[in-house]
Amino acid sequence: MMAATTAGHTRSEGSVADTEGAAVPERLLITRTTTDGGVCVVTLAGEVDLDGSGQLRDVLLSAAESAAGTVVDLREVAFMDSSGINVFIAAHQTARDHGGWLRLAGPRQTVLRVLQLVGVDALIPCYATLDEALAG
16 A cells, blocks of 8 residues: 655555655656555656656656665656656666666556657566556
8 A cells, every 4th residue: 555645635555654755846746655565656747858857867766776666657747758768767777786676657648659669668667557567
């Protein structure tokens, strides 16, 4: 069971060991939770572009260095450009270097198309749902 609390709203999806939230100027909301099993779930909402990529890089690299595995929940991402792709690749490499893994969950069709066009889906496993990504 995870729950995330961001800006006064709680969404319950499982149990939480730890929750952190960060907002990037109204275009990207980043929420980091840790499951009881030690998997870090980074939930994104909004647009992943150059404006928010620095904050996203910090969150994902920190997760990749400290967690056994990280899942990025993309269900609420409406747009992603190459800066997001670069962050995912860097986080994947960092996770691998630290003996962990990175998975992507629930990308909308427009975001999935970007991931497929540049081949990220072949490098980083993409799952249709968060539950599937957590189960691996």
